[in-house]
Amino acid sequence: MRYFKLATLLFLIFVVFAGCPKKQEVKPAEEITVEEIPYEEVKIPEEFPIEPERPELVLNRIFFDFDKSDIRVDASETLKRNADMLKLYPDVKVIIEGHCCEIGTAEYNLALGERRAAAARDYLVMLGISPDRLATVSYGEEKPLDPTDLPRNRRCEFLIR
Amino acid sequence: MEYIKRTAILVLALSFSLISKPLFAQDVYLRLTDYGGGKTNIVIEPFFVSRLSDELITKVRNIEHIVKNDLEYSLYFEIYSDTIFLIQSDSQGIVLKGSVDNERLSIVLEDFLSRETIARRDYKLSTDIRKLSHTISDDVVEILTGEKGIASTKIVFSYKTATGKELAMIDYDGFTFTPLTKNENFNLFPAWAPDGKRVLFSTYLRGRLNLYVFDLERRVIESLSSFQGLNFAPCWSPDGTKICLSLTKDGNAEIYLLDLETKKLNRLTNNRAIDVSPAFSPNSREIAFVSDRSGNPQIYVMDIYGGNVRRLTYHGSYNTSPAWSPRGDIIAYVSREDDNSQQIYITDPYDFSPIRLTYDGNNEEPSWSPDGLHIVFASNRHGRYELCTMNWDGSRQRRLTNSITANGPDWSPVPRLSIN
Numbered sequence: 001m002r003y004f005k006l007a008t009l010l011f012l013i014f015v016v017f018a019g020c021p022k023k024q025e026v027k028p029a030e031e032i033t034v035e036e037i038p039y040e041e042v043k044i045p046e047e048f049p050i051e052p053e054r055p056e057l058v059l060n061r062i063f064f065d066f067d068k069s070d071i072r073v074d075a076s077e078t079l080k081r082n083a084d085m086l087k088l089y090p091d092v093k094v095i096i097e098g099h100c101c102e103i104g105t106a107e108y109n110l111a112l113g114e115r116r117a118a119a120a121r122d123y124l125v126m127l128g129i130s131p132d133r134l135a136t137v138s139y140g141e142e143k144p145l146d147p148t149d150l151p152r153n154r155r156c157e158f159l160i161r
Numbered sequence: 162m163e164y165i166k167r168t169a170i171l172v173l174a175l176s177f178s179l180i181s182k183p184l185f186a187q188d189v190y191l192r193l194t195d196y197g198g199g200k201t202n203i204v205i206e207p208f209f210v211s212r213l214s215d216e217l218i219t220k221v222r223n224i225e226h227i228v229k230n231d232l233e234y235s236l237y238f239e240i241y242s243d244t245i246f247l248i249q250s251d252s253q254g255i256v257l258k259g260s261v262d263n264e265r266l267s268i269v270l271e272d273f274l275s276r277e278t279i280a281r282r283d284y285k286l287s288t289d290i291r292k293l294s295h296t297i298s299d300d301v302v303e304i305l306t307g308e309k310g311i312a313s314t315k316i317v318f319s320y321k322t323a324t325g326k327e328l329a330m331i332d333y334d335g336f337t338f339t340p341l342t343k344n345e346n347f348n349l350f351p352a353w354a355p356d357g358k359r360v361l362f363s364t365y366l367r368g369r370l371n372l373y374v375f376d377l378e379r380r381v382i383e384s385l386s387s388f389q390g391l392n393f394a395p396c397w398s399p400d401g402t403k404i405c406l407s408l409t410k411d412g413n414a415e416i417y418l419l420d421l422e423t424k425k426l427n428r429l430t431n432n433r434a435i436d437v438s439p440a441f442s443p444n445s446r447e448i449a450f451v452s453d454r455s456g457n458p459q460i461y462v463m464d465i466y467g468g469n470v471r472r473l474t475y476h477g478s479y480n481t482s483p484a485w486s487p488r489g490d491i492i493a494y495v496s497r498e499d500d501n502s503q504q505i506y507i508t509d510p511y512d513f514s515p516i517r518l519t520y521d522g523n524n525e526e527p528s529w530s531p532d533g534l535h536i537v538f539a540s541n542r543h544g545r546y547e548l549c550t551m552n553w554d555g556s557r558q559r560r561l562t563n564s565i566t567a568n569g570p571d572w573s574p575v576p577r578l579s580i581n
Contacts, residue, residue: 064374067457069480094577097412103503105481105525105527106349106569107394107474107494108451110370111407114391138391138409142326142347 010087028065032058046158059158062120066154069115071123074087079120082158092159096120101150106140115137120156166475172423202247202254203303204273207230209260220286221261222324224294228257230334231312236534236552237305247273255279255305263285268297280304289337298504299575300527304439315572316537317341317360317391318548321566324539328375333550333572335561341375342382343482350569351375354397357576361385361395361404371405386419394438396443398488403428403465405439405448408491416450418465429467440483440492442510443504449473449483449510460494462510480522482526484494486509491553495525505538507553518555528572537561539568 022129059082070080087093088111098113098120117136125131162563205228208221241247247254255269264286270279287293292313299310301540303449314333319326324345331338341510342348344366352361360375370393372386386392390409397404404419411428414435418427430436433453449462457478463470472479478499486493492510495503496517506515518524524544529536533553540549546568548561 067453094404103501104458104479104496105438107407107437107453108435108453109483110391110393111409111437114409115413115435136390139347139365142349 016136036089043070046065046067048154055085057085057089057092057160059085059094059129061155061157061161063151064116064154064156066101066151067112069112069130071119076123080127082131083124086124086129086133093133093135094108095159095161096124096136097143098146098153099153099157099161101153102147103150104141104143110138110140113140116154116156120158138161177353186552200239201237202252202273203232203243203305204241204244204247205232206243206256206258208266209258211260211262217261218292218350221266223258224266224290224297225259227291227294228298228301229336231295231310232301234334235298235302235310235312235532237308237448244273251462253365266293266297268301270301273311287373291332295332308353309534311535311575313576314573314578316528316548317353317560318539318567318568318570319349319351320568328360329567330377331548331562332547334550338565340563341377352396352571353394353573355399355401355574357574360571363391363395364394396439396441398441399443400445401427403445406416407437407439416448416467429463429465431467440485442485443487443489447510449485451481451483460492460532474515475513484529484536485529486529486533488532491533493527493529493536495527502504505536505555507526516553516555519558524549526569528570530572531575535568536573537572538579539570 060078062078063072064075065072086094096117098115098117100109100113114136117138120135121131121136124134145155146152167168205225208225210221211217212426215312222345233240235237245258245552253274256273258269258271260267266279266286266385268284269281271277272279284293284297288424298312302308302310311333314534315330316333317328317330320329325347326335326349327343328341328348328351329338330341341360343366346364346366346380348364350363354361358377360377361372362371362375363370367387371384372384372392372393372395375382385458388408388410391407391414393407395404395406399581400564402421404421406417406419407414408417413433415431415438416436423530425438429448430452432454434452436450436452438451439448440450445465446460449460451458452461455472458481460471460474460480461472474490474494477496480494482495484493488569490509491507493505493507498504500551502526505519505527508515519540522540524538524540527538534549535552537548537550543560545566547563547565548567548570549558550561551558
């Protein structure tokens with residue numbers, strides 16, 4: 001029985017040795033090596049870079065008085081918060097949109113909206129935000145927030161670019 | 162021989178244009194009080210139709226109806242349907258007779274008393290009966306008054322859509338709504354070129370408000386001004402050589418003049434105030450505009466070099482939208498009332514004398530018809546903003562559009578050639 005096993009093994013070795021050169025000639029070996037790393041060995045780096053604790057980026061709109069582009073007291077508080085936010089996100093660029101209520105002509109309101117956007121931009125620059133990060137555009141009275149609530153339409157929106 | 166004939170015609174045509182030129186310039190200077198009076202009686206008799214088919218009769222009755230409306234709208238005529246009215250009141254007048262034979266429509270104008278033919282015109286009975294009727298009306302007006310009729314004029318405006326505001330055009334009587342843009346953006350401040358073939362407008366197509374010109378014949382849009390900031394509220398000088406517009410490239414809204422021949426841009430205003438809404442005088446020498454340099458928006462007038470600035474309005478704290486009448490002697494504008502409503506006023510451009518024309522709802526953005534006898538404007542008297550027209554003195558206020566929210570109307574010049 002043992003001899004039989006041995007004989008079989010020898011026979012197999014013979015077959016392998018005899019067969020191999022032949023095969024290589026016909027078809028060059030195309031070995032696909034898949035390196036399998038045991039699951040346990042994948043190391044999770046212990047010092048993962050921790051995001052600094054910063055709140056979600058929210059920029060609030062500010063409001064204006066009729067036919068005015070002066071920054072009101074409540075608006076200056078909002079702008080200070082917006083500026084603090086922008087300091088936390090130094091890569092974020094912002095488009096400041098100036099808007100007006102429907103009173104007055106569309107043309108004049110476009111210019112007024114531009115003036116409001118510029119006032120908001122200048123205020124943010126004064127608070128230390130680089131002007132390179134701030135672009136302005138006016139939509140005049142074309143994009144009301146709420147057509148029924150005129151004062152709410154006299155505003156600036158801060159859109160993240 | 163043929164050559165001599167042609168030359169003769171050319172010389173004749175040239176001399177006619179030389180003679181007629183001063184007539185159309187500001188030398189014709191009707192005063193406010195002269196506009197209304199002295200209407201000519203005109204009797205429009207039912208047109209004679211030789212071939213009796215229902216379809217043809219309906220068509221001809223429609224033409225009669227449109228011509229009658231046009232002539233009534235023109236303010237030059239008192240319209241009657243039968244000569245009996247002239248006989249009863251023992252008055253003079255014109256009889257308009259029409260006859261249809263095959264595909265030809267002949268119009269004859271006859272003096273009622275002498276029975277003499279004043280003029281006769283033949284027209285091809287086309288399928289576009291509105292266009293044909295307006296052509297007939299304009300011919301009648303020109304033959305009888307020497308003035309250019311406005312029945313073939315159009316009004317361009319912005320109308321609200323789900324995605325912004327698009328531009329469209331309608332006939333002066335509110336028919337034939339024709340959309341112009343379809344870019345799902347805000348298309349604003351359409352303003353006709355004096356040739357009636359192009360329209361200036363502003364749009365945020367590239368994210369910023371730039372100025373474009375829409376060629377109605379070629380159906381293409383070309384960029385005209387795209388400076389940093391806003392490029393808006395354009396108007397074309399009546400002589401066609403310049404475009405006046407507002408730009409915010411230098412910090413705040415200032416008025417600039419673009420010379421179309423030299424391509425040079427001249428800054429006309431220079432201060433920290435908002436300067437917008439330029440409107441040319443008909444002789445292209447002066448510009449009315451809005452400025453808040455006094456603390457609130459008022460209307461000013463300057464020359465085309467930015468000099469000789471004078472304040473025009475001294476009534477109310479919010480006056481905008483100047484529109485200089487093509488006759489030169491009236492500026493229409495919008496004033497905010499104590500109740501916060503906006504109303505249209507007219508005044509003499511050189512002697513401030515405001516006359517209020519509108520009372521219901523808000524009424525804004527006046528634009529003059531080329532004959533200076535009518536005003537188109539945006540009004541929310543029926544709820545949403547729609548276009549209305551009225552006579553120069555505020556009479557006959559009527560709705561021009563419904564079922565759309567429209568604003569920013571601009572009345573076309575009299576077409577020199579056909580516009581679609």
